[in-house]
Amino acid sequence: MQEACFSYLWDSAERMFTQAIVRKPCPEMIHGLSSSGLGKPDYNLAMEQHGEYIDMLRQCGLRVTILEADPAFPDSTFVEDLALCTPACAILTNPGAPSRKGEKEAMAAILPRFFQKVEAIEAPGTLEAGDVMMVGKHYFIGISERTNRQGAAQLIKLLRKYGMDGEMVPLRENLHLKSGISFMENNVMLVSGEFSSMPVFQSFDRIEVDADETYAANSLWINGTVLVPSGFPITLEKIRSAGYPALSLDMSEFRKLDGGISCLSLRF
Secondary structure (H helix, E strand, O other): OHHHHHOOOOOHHHOOOOEEEEEOOOHHHHHOOOOOOOOOOOHHHHHHHHHHHHHHHHHOOOEEEEEOOOOOOOOOOOHHHHEEEOOOOEEEOEOOOHHHHHHHHHHHHHHHHOOOOEEEOOOOOOEOHHHEEEEOOEEEEEEOOOOOHHHHHHHHHHHHHOOOEEEEEEOOOOOOHHHOEEEOOOOEEEEOHHHHHOHHHOOOEEEEOOHHHHHHHOOEEEOOEEEEEOOOHHHHHHHHHOOOOEEEEOOHHHHOOOOOOHHHOEEO
């Protein structure tokens, strides 16, 4: 399976993002889903951090579409979970968290602005795109509390329809696949925890994240620059030592809701 995976690698120059979609946090975010034990987020500080995030996306060359806050859904700022944006199509997901299923309607209305082809994951399949990591034309799909095998199987079928492919990666420790691993192009993976020993990732050049900095494993490569959550100096230095320009961003209020840097945007 690993050899098949690497046959799908694209030159990183072909994977240049031009667009991003974000949604502003809503005051109701204080009622969002969380297992962090870090307390409730400060809405005003979250708005400041979200604005800085948008600025960084723009620094990386992206045109950012900013959606207004949706008070009906406390977790709706985490737009990444709602769609997988591939070079061939967008795939509307079916979130595994019951409180987030209603977010699909708004995203379904937005995606056709950017994609001619929009597919969807259907119940009983569940899929959150925080569980999906793109490596060229190959997609690793975490099987988690939020993404089940039926949803992953539907995704693989859709990917194959458009000349791509995917494989399932059962999770034991992480909420989402990308909570603990990030692809940084050029065959490089940022890995932590359970992903460090998984055979499927052994052929990548791996940057190991220390056990006390696992939150920083969700860093985000955009057009050659890596966005890294602030407060994790060892990981930041490892990324820079590997030759990547890196920008540091305070994510404290989103971390309280189990959210990482990648969770706050759709990039394509």
